[in-house]
Amino acid sequence: MAQPVVSLQHLQKRFGHFQALKDVTLTVNAGEVFGFIGPNGAGKSTTIRTLLGILKKSGGEATIFGKDVWQDAVWIHKRLAYVPGDVYLWPNLSGGEVIDFLLKLNGQRHSAATDALIQDFALDVTKKCRTYSKGNRQKVALIAAFSTAADLYIFDEPTSGLDPLMEAVFQKHVRALKTAGKSVLLSSHILSEVERMCDRIGIIRAGEVIETGSLADMRHLSRTQIKVTTSQDPSAIQQLAAVHGFTQTGSQISFAVDSEQLNTVLTALTPLGIQQLQSTPPTLEDLFLRYYHQQEAQS
Structure with missing residues (x-):
């Protein structure tokens, strides 16, 4: 059996006396779109930040591509793209300059695919980032991520601030990643978004993953x-x-x-x-x- 792209086994994270993650166990397989759902405060973002090596785990195991997410973070980051739920950009750069800079940071270049994404997301890349709404800041990060040739894409509430039309554009490009055999970890509280795109789902509650499986497998719970x-x-x-x-x-x-x-x-x-x-x-x-x-x- 092929090794999972993402593997979390009994992951824990404490902040002083507060235990944000108690027991997070899940896997994301190659070519799979995995939906990570739960209300705000359940531990979705803490899990993702631990996966990205931003936070150090307090217990359990966390690997991406078979590598430890803390010790091998630099190597791992060369093969993934990430979009957070609240994007902050350099205010005096234009949207186009930020997209090119983000691509360059990851060893990528502006391409015809980048231009097609800019058109799809209807972004005016000539404007300074300080003039952008929250939705437009999200578009900049999404265009850079989708332009990146990665093996794993991690999206943490990525459509926050986007209108329904742009949400549909996002979903179209996620499906294209899946068709290309890429792996996607999608954290969201928009359940319809997860239902349309995801192969499997993990439900997190109060720092614990309480159920994982395909939507068909979980229908018996409703x-x-x-x-x-x-x-x-x-x-x-x-x-x-x-x-x-x-x-x-x-x-x-x-x-x-x-x-x-x-x-x-x-x-x-x-x-x-x-x-x-x-x-x-x-x-x-x-x-x-x-x-x-x-x-x-x-x-």
Whole structure:
């Protein structure tokens, strides 16, 4: 089996008496887009800064390309590109000058791909960075990152400040990286963004990764929305343990059902004479909110 591009095993990070990371275990494989999700303060950025060698871990193991992220940071950085969630630029340089400077720092050059990215992100590179909005500062960093020939791309809340059109441009270029066999670690609290792009997902809560897997693997943690019309009175369905949020208007009922119990509920509905049925599978947002609150209730 091929070695993971990123490997975190029981990673810990303490700041004095405060333990920001308690147990972070995850892997990112070659050619994979891995979504790292959790609310603000859960430990996403601390994990990424530890991966980048900005912070030194307090315990556990952290490697990229099989190398220790602290001891071999310089070697690792030659093969990765990174965009933080809040980009600060040199105020007296133009956007174009900063893009070229960032590329040069990583041994890269301005190319036709860079020009295409500038056009895609609709950035006026002649303006001074001090005049840029937060969204335009993000565009500068994203253009430089996507222009870089790296093996691993790390994005920490990269679309913060971008409008929906630019978010779609970002997603297009991430998919192009995946097609090219590159690895991507994407930290985000925009669940729809993660759902559209990621092969696997890791959920972090209070410094611990509480679940990892593909969205398909994790569907069982959420509920399917059902709307059904029957020829007979369907009110008895609300007595089933797997049924939640039951509402009824005449012969039409709406409810959520635990996905693993879907077959049981459909079996109970069949004798009632199903006339119309609409099923909406759980979204990543449904999954995340249910699972996150479930873990909070158990703690």
